[in-house]
Amino acid sequence: MKTDNSAIVPAPIPVSPPVESPGRRAWRGTALAGLGVLSFSATFPATVYALRGFDPYLVTVGRAALAALAALVCLKVSRAPVLPPRAHLRSYVLIVLGVVLGFPLFSSLALYGGASTAHSAVVIGLLPAATAAFAVLRAGERPRPLFWVACAGGVASITAFTLTQGGGELSGADLLLVLALSSAAVGYTEGGRLAREVPGRLVISYALVVAAPVTVPATVVLAAVTGPQLDAVSLAGFAYVGLVSMFLGFIPWYAGLAAGGIARAGQVQLAQPLLTLVWAWLLMGERFGGATVAAAGAVLVCVALTQGSRRAAKA
Numbered sequence: 001m002k003t004d005n006s007a008i009v010p011a012p013i014p015v016s017p018p019v020e021s022p023g024r025r026a027w028r029g030t031a032l033a034g035l036g037v038l039s040f041s042a043t044f045p046a047t048v049y050a051l052r053g054f055d056p057y058l059v060t061v062g063r064a065a066l067a068a069l070a071a072l073v074c075l076k077v078s079r080a081p082v083l084p085p086r087a088h089l090r091s092y093v094l095i096v097l098g099v100v101l102g103f104p105l106f107s108s109l110a111l112y113g114g115a116s117t118a119h120s121a122v123v124i125g126l127l128p129a130a131t132a133a134f135a136v137l138r139a140g141e142r143p144r145p146l147f148w149v150a151c152a153g154g155v156a157s158i159t160a161f162t163l164t165q166g167g168g169e170l171s172g173a174d175l176l177l178v179l180a181l182s183s184a185a186v187g188y189t190e191g192g193r194l195a196r197e198v199p200g201r202l203v204i205s206y207a208l209v210v211a212a213p214v215t216v217p218a219t220v221v222l223a224a225v226t227g228p229q230l231d232a233v234s235l236a237g238f239a240y241v242g243l244v245s246m247f248l249g250f251i252p253w254y255a256g257l258a259a260g261g262i263a264r265a266g267q268v269q270l271a272q273p274l275l276t277l278v279w280a281w282l283l284m285g286e287r288f289g290g291a292t293v294a295a296a297g298a299v300l301v302c303v304a305l306t307q308g309s310r311r312a313a314k315a
Contacts, residue, residue, distance in 0.1 A: 029260020033268040036253025041275035043245040044117045044124075045283045047108055049237025055226040056108040059238065062223070064100050064208060064215040066242030071205035074247075078199075084206035088198075091190045095207040098187025100215070100246070106180035115173035117286055121276035122295050123177045128267045129155045130185035135262035138189050147264065150302045154270050157298035188266060191250070192257030200254030204247060270302055 050059050075082055084092055110120055129151050136142065194203045208215075228234075256265045274297065280286040 026260045026264065029256045029258070029265040030268055031256070032252040033256030033260060033265040034271075036249050036251075036256060037269050037272050038275065039244050039249030040253070040269070041272050042279045042283075043241060044107070044111065044120055044276055045279045046237040046240035046245065047111055048117055048284065049233050050241055051108065051112055051234075052237070053229045053231055053234025054238060055222060055228070056112040057105070058219065058222040058226055058228065059108050059241065060101065060105040061215045061218040062238065063104060063242035063246045064211055065219040066239070067246035068208040068212040068215065070243055070247045071208040074201055074205045075209070078202065078205075080202055080205075082209060084210065088194060088206075089210070091194050092207050092210045094190040095187045095194075095203070096211040098183045098185070098190065099250075100187070100207055100211045102183025103180045103187065104241070104246070106176045106183060110173040110176035110180065113173050113176070115171075115177065117280040117284065118277055118292050120173070120177055121273040121280070122292060123174060124181050125157075125270055125273040125295075126155060126159075126178075127181040127184055127188075127272075128269045130181055131188045131266040131269070132263040134185045134189035135192070135266065138193065147267075151267065154267075154298070154302035157295050157302070160295070188253075188257065189262055191254045192262040192266075195254040195258035200258070201251045203254050204250035208247065267302070 047059065050063075054062065072082070107120065107124075111117070132147075132151055191200075191203050191207070198206075256268075259265070273295070277292065
């Protein structure tokens with residue numbers, strides 16, 4: 001029997017997706033991290049608004065409980081299991097202690113204790129340096145020497161600003177802010193590590209779900225005990241820190257850390273103090289002196305240097 005070969009259609013040759021160059025991937029990470037920083041930059045003003053009607057401890061656990069609801073929706077839409085893999089549980093506990101509980105608690109207490117939004121924003125500018133240090137210790141990253149020079153410049157600028165504003169001494173609020181940034185650095189590093197394997201939206205979602213057995217009951221109890229004084233402003237601030245600062249902002253942030261490198265992409269957060277100053281001025285009418293602007297501007301210059309350090313090192 002004769003076979004008609006004219007009807008045979010050759011199988012298509014599989015085409016591999018284009019390989020992303022390291023440089024392009026790094027800059028994509030920087031852009032994603034920038035979106036996260038833009039989201040985080042309004043956290044302090046929003047927290048101040050939330051504190052007008054909520055107890056600081058209620059703001060801490062309540063924002064995480066609200067974000068946990070959004071996380072469950074995200075997991076449902078993504079068709080992902082509700083609970084994370086057991087192998088990653090230790091990492092999620094560190095994320096919870098760092099960014100779900102630690103940073104919100106210490107920063108809320110600092111703001112509740114009288115620290116201004118502008119001052120707090122500039123002190124938190126030390127966070128990228130702390131994140132870079134944890135990236136070396138925990139994630140095995142090895143930034144170039146120029147990176148550390150620029151990073152040190154940002155640290156020196158913020159330290160000088162803090163000591164100048166405090167008459168040569170750190171205040172209790174400053175110590176709380178240092179605890180806040182240390183907590184965040186741990187959570188950022190661990191989340192950035194996980195985001196190399198798991199999408200950023202799932203990393204923060206699972207962290208919020210892991211924390212939910214603590215945050216949800218604590219929210220109910222504190223709401224009953226403290227008696228929140230609710231109004232439109234405090235509710236808006238609470239909604240922002242719960243949905244944006246605690247959830248949506250982390251999706252591009254963790255993706256950016258994974259793509260661009262935790263240490264390098266994390267330095268984009270040096271721009272956060274300047275952005276927060278703008279929000280404090282626009283939303284709260286907060287005034288600040290030339291020293292605050294100078295310190296924020298100095299760390300912004302360091303952002304550019306850290307982001308160019310990879311290219312400069314290869315030249």
